[in-house]
Amino acid sequence: MDTTIEIMELAAFVAVVQRGTFTAAADAMDTDKAHVSRIISRLENKLGAQLLQRSTRRLSVTETGRDFYERAAGILTALEESEASVARTQREPTxxxxxxxxxxxxxxxxxxxxxxxxxxxxxxxxxxxxxxxxxxxxxxxxxxxxxxxxxxxxxxxxxxxxxIHYAFYASPSYLKGRKQPKAPADLKSHDLVMFAPRGRPSWKVVKGRQTELIETEPRYTVNNSLAAHDMAIAGMGVTLLPTFMTADALAGGKLKLLLPGWERIPxxxxxxxxxxxxxxxxxxxxxxxxxxxxxxxx
Structure with missing residues (x-):
């Protein structure tokens, strides 16, 4: 025989105690009086104790039933609060x-x-x-x-x-007195500041269907693009940087865009x-x- 107490049994018992009759409890639970009575009888059988004293004229709670009611009501309240808490976390970021x-x-x-x-x-x-x-x-x-x-x-x-999109940049101070590159091949005559986290430093860049591989030995190689960004601003050469990194330097005139349209593959x-x-x-x-x-x- 299954002696596991179900939430429905607790809810029915609490409803009977709070409303005073099986009929009122049945109305609150949207069921009938006989069904509530069966639930309470099943609960008492599982517990092996009488929770309610029944008569034709009145219904009263036994001492054991009163103690069980306090605990059952507490369980139901905690469950409702837990459900409400979960519902809130599923509606709003917390x-x-x-x-x-x-x-x-x-x-x-x-x-x-x-x-x-x-x-x-x-x-x-x-x-x-x-x-x-x-x-x-x-x-x-x-x-x-x-x-x-x-x-x-x-x-x-x-x-x-x-x-992430990439583009070529250099500082105005570096470009002063130098011929600006018009094509990737022109970078062979420039100092390069290259972000190269591993392997042989090189840049593979595209423009539409055109592809170029730049393997010129860089003046400065570093495994941190922020460092390459700062060295370019310092006038150390041409570099290829993510566009999100250069907005402030472009706006402030510290860097200039070169070879428009040429970029590393996004x-x-x-x-x-x-x-x-x-x-x-x-x-x-x-x-x-x-x-x-x-x-x-x-």
Missing amino acids: GSLRLSAGAEFGVLRVNRWIATYLKTYPDVRVDAEFTNRVTDVIHEGIDIAIRIGALPDAELSVRKLGD VPVHAVFTSSRYMAPKLRAFIDLAIREFKAES
């Missing part, structure tokens, strides 16, 4: 969002998205890690990782945010997370915001 992104892209772009996110959703906290190591989303408990380039994690859910940016099923509002809200912000900044 809680803590753990995020990871590349160091440079994180500082220059994702940080702005987070600021907007925190202002928009006051009940959310963000724990961000900007690092160039590939974080383990599942084992590190990360809600969302912003990944640039190839995606090796086939088991994870993915949303594309957009593409690099995709994705939001990576564990699952799109039952996605928490805090995660959904950040992904939607990131897509909007990426589009607005491109």
Whole structure:
């Protein structure tokens, strides 16, 4: 015999005690009196104790029943509060969002998205890690990782945010007295500041259907694009940088765009997370915001 007490049995007993009769409890539960009576009898059999004293004229609660009522009412209240709490978290972004992104892209772009996110959703906290190591989303408990380039994690859910575009730049001080390049081949006569994280330094660039491979030995090679950006501003040569990194320097006259139309093949940016099923509002809200912000900044 199954002795597991069901929530419906607790609810029926609490309804009878609170309303004083089986009839009133049945009305509140949208059922009939006989059904409520059977539920209470089944509950008493499971407990092996009498909870209610019945007579033709009145219904009263036994001492055991009164004690059980207090506990049952507390359980139902806690359950209702838990359901309400879950419902709130499924409607509005709340809680803590753990995020990871590349160091440079994180500082220059994702940080702005987070600021907007925190202002928009006051009940959310963000724990961000900007690092160039590939974080383990599942084992590190990360809600969302912003990944640039190839995606090796086939088991994870993915949303594309957009593409990073690249262009050639140099400072006015570097270009002063020099012939500006008109084609990629002209870069052979220029000092180059090259971001090259690994392998032989080179740039493969495209313009429509044209493709050029630039393998000229650079004057300065570095594995950090922010460093290449600063060296270009300092007048050390021509560099190829992501366009999101150069807006302020262009506006301030510190850098000048070269070889318009020539660029590195755009690099995709994705939001990576564990699952799109039952996605928490805090995660959904950040992904939607990131897509909007990426589009607005491109």
